[in-house]
Amino acid sequence: MKNSYLNVLFGLIYLSLIGCQTVGSDSTEQVVSQKLQKEALNSDLAYELVESLTVEVGPRLAGSQQDLVAVKWAELKLKSLGFDKVYKEAVQVPVWHRGQTKASITAPFPQPLVITALGGSIATPKEGIEAKIIRFDSLSALQQSSSDDVSGKIVFIDHVTERHKTGKGYGKSVGGRAKGAIAAAEKGALAIIIRSIGTDHDRMAHTGMMRYKDGVNKIPAAAMSNPDADLINAMLKRSKDIKIKLQLSAENQGVATSYNVIAEVTGSTKPDEIVLIGAHLDSWDEGTGAIDDGAGVAIVTAAGKLIQDLAVKPARTVRVVLYAAEEVGLIGGKTYAKTHQAELEKHYIAAESDFGAGRIYQIDFRASEQGYAALSKLSQPMTANGVVIGNNTASGGPDVSMLPSMGVPVASLRQDGSDYFDYHHTPNDTLDKIEPAALQQNVAAYAQFAYLMAQSTIELRPIATK
Amino acid sequence: MKNSYLNVLFGLIYLSLIGCQTVGSDSTEQVVSQKLQKEALNSDLAYELVESLTVEVGPRLAGSQQDLVAVKWAELKLKSLGFDKVYKEAVQVPVWHRGQTKASITAPFPQPLVITALGGSIATPKEGIEAKIIRFDSLSALQQSSSDDVSGKIVFIDHVTERHKTGKGYGKSVGGRAKGAIAAAEKGALAIIIRSIGTDHDRMAHTGMMRYKDGVNKIPAAAMSNPDADLINAMLKRSKDIKIKLQLSAENQGVATSYNVIAEVTGSTKPDEIVLIGAHLDSWDEGTGAIDDGAGVAIVTAAGKLIQDLAVKPARTVRVVLYAAEEVGLIGGKTYAKTHQAELEKHYIAAESDFGAGRIYQIDFRASEQGYAALSKLSQPMTANGVVIGNNTASGGPDVSMLPSMGVPVASLRQDGSDYFDYHHTPNDTLDKIEPAALQQNVAAYAQFAYLMAQSTIELRPIATK
Numbered sequence: 013m014k015n016s017y018l019n020v021l022f023g024l025i026y027l028s029l030i031g032c033q034t035v036g037s038d039s040t041e042q043v044v045s046q047k048l049q050k051e052a053l054n055s056d057l058a059y060e061l062v063e064s065l066t067v068e069v070g071p072r073l074a075g076s077q078q079d080l081v082a083v084k085w086a087e088l089k090l091k092s093l094g095f096d097k098v099y100k101e102a103v104q105v106p107v108w109h110r111g112q113t114k115a116s117i118t119a120p121f122p123q124p125l126v127i128t129a130l131g132g133s134i135a136t137p138k139e140g141i142e143a144k145i146i147r148f149d150s151l152s153a154l155q156q157s158s159s160d161d162v163s164g165k166i167v168f169i170d171h172v173t174e175r176h177k178t179g180k181g182y183g184k185s186v187g188g189r190a191k192g193a194i195a196a197a198e199k200g201a202l203a204i205i206i207r208s209i210g211t212d213h214d215r216m217a218h219t220g221m222m223r224y225k226d227g228v229n230k231i232p233a234a235a236m237s238n239p240d241a242d243l244i245n246a247m248l249k250r251s252k253d254i255k256i257k258l259q260l261s262a263e264n265q266g267v268a269t270s271y272n273v274i275a276e277v278t279g280s281t282k283p284d285e286i287v288l289i290g291a292h293l294d295s296w297d298e299g300t301g302a303i304d305d306g307a308g309v310a311i312v313t314a315a316g317k318l319i320q321d322l323a324v325k326p327a328r329t330v331r332v333v334l335y336a337a338e339e340v341g342l343i344g345g346k347t348y349a350k351t352h353q354a355e356l357e358k359h360y361i362a363a364e365s366d367f368g369a370g371r372i373y374q375i376d377f378r379a380s381e382q383g384y385a386a387l388s389k390l391s392q393p394m395t396a397n398g399v400v401i402g403n404n405t406a407s408g409g410p411d412v413s414m415l416p417s418m419g420v421p422v423a424s425l426r427q428d429g430s431d432y433f434d435y436h437h438t439p440n441d442t443l444d445k446i447e448p449a450a451l452q453q454n455v456a457a458y459a460q461f462a463y464l465m466a467q468s469t470i471e472l473r474p475i476a477t478k
Numbered sequence: 479m480k481n482s483y484l485n486v487l488f489g490l491i492y493l494s495l496i497g498c499q500t501v502g503s504d505s506t507e508q509v510v511s512q513k514l515q516k517e518a519l520n521s522d523l524a525y526e527l528v529e530s531l532t533v534e535v536g537p538r539l540a541g542s543q544q545d546l547v548a549v550k551w552a553e554l555k556l557k558s559l560g561f562d563k564v565y566k567e568a569v570q571v572p573v574w575h576r577g578q579t580k581a582s583i584t585a586p587f588p589q590p591l592v593i594t595a596l597g598g599s600i601a602t603p604k605e606g607i608e609a610k611i612i613r614f615d616s617l618s619a620l621q622q623s624s625s626d627d628v629s630g631k632i633v634f635i636d637h638v639t640e641r642h643k644t645g646k647g648y649g650k651s652v653g654g655r656a657k658g659a660i661a662a663a664e665k666g667a668l669a670i671i672i673r674s675i676g677t678d679h680d681r682m683a684h685t686g687m688m689r690y691k692d693g694v695n696k697i698p699a700a701a702m703s704n705p706d707a708d709l710i711n712a713m714l715k716r717s718k719d720i721k722i723k724l725q726l727s728a729e730n731q732g733v734a735t736s737y738n739v740i741a742e743v744t745g746s747t748k749p750d751e752i753v754l755i756g757a758h759l760d761s762w763d764e765g766t767g768a769i770d771d772g773a774g775v776a777i778v779t780a781a782g783k784l785i786q787d788l789a790v791k792p793a794r795t796v797r798v799v800l801y802a803a804e805e806v807g808l809i810g811g812k813t814y815a816k817t818h819q820a821e822l823e824k825h826y827i828a829a830e831s832d833f834g835a836g837r838i839y840q841i842d843f844r845a846s847e848q849g850y851a852a853l854s855k856l857s858q859p860m861t862a863n864g865v866v867i868g869n870n871t872a873s874g875g876p877d878v879s880m881l882p883s884m885g886v887p888v889a890s891l892r893q894d895g896s897d898y899f900d901y902h903h904t905p906n907d908t909l910d911k912i913e914p915a916a917l918q919q920n921v922a923a924y925a926q927f928a929y930l931m932a933q934s935t936i937e938l939r940p941i942a943t944k
Contacts, residue, residue, distance in 0.1 A: 067709060070587065123537070214906055215904075239910055242908075242910060243532075243533060247533055300589070300709070439592055439681040440681045442708075444679045444705055
């Protein structure tokens with residue numbers, strides 16, 4: 013009712029603008045952008061969605077029972093919102109089970125440690141692994157070390173994650189999590205425990221995906237909390253001979269079927285051309301997946317719903333994609349790119365929301381240089397929502413990051429991530445970390461973005477090389 | 479070396495004051511107070527002590543192996559600091575083992591919960607207890623409820639702990655933790671899980687002591703984190719029929735011997751009269767006991783050391799008492815009062831530091847009204863350290879709280895506890911939560927307090943009724 017009323021109201025405003033003013037060719041876009049912003053900032057839908065997902069589904073690790081509960085939740089929710097189309101596409105996902113996790117310092121000063129298994133890690137033997145540790149400042153320092161020093165030990169990478177609005181500290185330290193086990197095993201280590209990739213001082217360890225490499229021994233991998241890493245450093249000042257005992261019962265359990273869940277607002281004049289806004293439906297298993305990525309799911313769904321409810325649909329189809337299994341290797345994103353290979357040339361632009369619920373302060377694009385210049389003008393209505401136009405070097409978000417290499421333009425709607433890595437991949441990823449007003453600002457930005465892109469007459473291809 | 483040098487320096491300043499100024503009868507106290515403040519604010523000793531205790535001993539639950547490690551640590555540390563006397567006194571302490579703790583919501587929306595066992599709780603049957611929950615706003619609401627509603631259920635007390643500088647929010651909600659199991663069992667409940675007594679939004683549960691009552695059925699007791707309590711409330715909006723499964727393997731294991739560890743600076747003219755400054759050596763088992771009460775141990779030890787190093791010792795003996803087993807029922811404090819019963823009339827005044835490392839903003843006393851008025855003047859040198867003189871209704875801190883009823887005056891050095899209950903009794907009680915400069919300010923206040931009280935000629939008894 014409310015939306016219908018607003019549609020009529022804005023329709024009248026639009027007509028009055030047409031009738032009374034000298035307007036440029038983008039007046040419709042300006043007016044509808046303003047309407048979308050206003051509606052988004054007055055809507056509780058996104059908060060209701062992320063509340064529903066975290067309360068009624070909760071943690072939803074790819075390939076788990078709860079992952080399929082989340083898929084069902086998404087289908088029902090998208091259908092209930094009245095999208096033109098709702099469907100799902102199968103994705104084969106690796107199944108990993110965390111099991112039990114335990115660690116302690118056994119010498120020189122016995123103390124329990126707070127750790128978490130890294131995603132994909134194998135188990136230790138049941139009795140655990142007990143060995144001396146060797147500390148490195150960074151993955152790079154480990155890679156440059158001698159096997160003589162590392163062999164038979166537990167590697168401790170002590171990289172510190174810096175706090176930045178952009179989140180760039182994560183990129184600097186995450187290599188130690190992803191590739192540390194390979195580098196350590198190549199030098200004969202028995203296991204690896206990294207300092208958590210996180211900016212907090214909470215005694216919670218941050219999980220996240222790690223990798224093995226064919227031909228290199230697989231060793232167990234874990235992360236300890238920042239205060240635990242501080243504790244180890246304090247002990248290292250007293251003695252180089254620190255022993256740790258590590259027990260993990262984690263298990264890789266093969267492959268299961270999950271789903272990308274998709275909703276569409278059918279374009280009015282170019283229905284086969286796609287503007288994609290995505291987020292990922294899976295989460296890690298320790299929090300309730302509120303900021304990662306319940307927020308993104310809520311933002312793009314609520315943005316899509318605002319466009320669905322427009323009296324006049326935009327030219328192109330707006331496709332909301334809720335990806336499967338992002339956390340365990342961008343599996344949903346990669347599968348989408350494959351499944352939709354033939355259709356990728358019809359993808360006008362794509363963007364993913366996967367950085368919590370902090371306010372969006374900038375939009376970056378990745379398109380042709382001429383296209384970018386024109387987009388900068390077209391996107392001006394977004395500045396009223398606090399979003400400045402940035403640059404032409406976007407990557408678009410994890411699940412769409414492979415698309416530029418396939419010729420698809422992308423955009424990155426940059427969120428303030430100052431506190432994102434305080435909670436990321438920990439039990440602390442819960443609903444209370446989301447500020448409702450900031451979530452609304454995100455919805456406004458995505459709704460404006462999707463609408464403007466779906467209306468755009470700008471040629472974005474071929475995209476510029478970075 | 480540094481201290482000797484400073485003693486000479488301040489001695490010279492003192493002599494110059496005596497020689498050149500018209501001074502009141504408390505000049506010595508003023509000058510020495512200034513010296514103690516300056517030295518405390520320039521000393522790293524307290525931080526080194528709490529760092530050493532948390533790194534080299536860590537968690538030290540009363541009656542555990544690590545509790546005796548802590549006792550040994552304290553004895554050696556106090557001896558190495560050169561106190562006139564160092565000794566220990568046996569304390570019989572209850573032994574409780576946390577065991578494994580697990581809980582989950584099993585209906586209507588299955589999710590794991592983050593909980594902790596409350597200290598002293600019995601175990602559940604091995605297969606756990608699974609039952610519907612019933613929610614109460616407060617202990618009082620539970621006490622007023624009908625057995626018909628509570629019987630056969632798991633009680634959930636949803637009291638919220640308010641944030642205050644004084645920490646008074648704790649006092650308002652802690653009854654639910656201490657007495658909730660008794661009230662719930664009296665109405666036929668199977669178990670109790672409270673919202674954590676904590677002001678944070680971290681997904682960490684706060685432990686702490688609970689009680690049983692003779693003649694009332696013992697039921698398992700636990701606390702859930704604040705975000706988990708929020709989650710349950712969100713579910714209760716959807717359905718009143720929430721089921722929780724609780725598994726605890728906690729165990730009460732009888733009694734063990736621990737120790738109050740005591741150091742003294744022998745008084746120069748009234749060595750049999752005592753000024754007691756205390757803290758407790760034991761901690762909960764989940765953090766490293768940095769703020770509770772490693773900070774207090776460090777503060778009173780460093781304060782005592784500053785007095786030990788004075789060229790001229792104060793009149794009365796300053797006794798530093800590191801109490802055993804505070805967390806599990808003020809056992810060290812009660813034992814001290816019994817052991818020293820005959821000597822209590824010689825206790826001039828007592829105070830305990832047990833509220834973290836926030837700055838001291840006020841000192842309250844509990845003495846005769848005339849004594850309080852005179853103490854207010856005597857304590858003026860403390861105001862230069864940011865400590866205002868408060869009132870005459872102090873309780874003195876947990877382990878000395880029983881002394882006023884035995885006629886012993888006490889003081890409360892009030893700390894800013896705004897964030898104390900964010901970390902209290904959780905894994906987050908770690909060294910990084912202590913601000914070194916605030917710790918120094920505490921040492922200055924305790925050193926000044928102990929010195930001034932040891933020099934005082936004021937009669938403090940009989941203490942006023944509250």
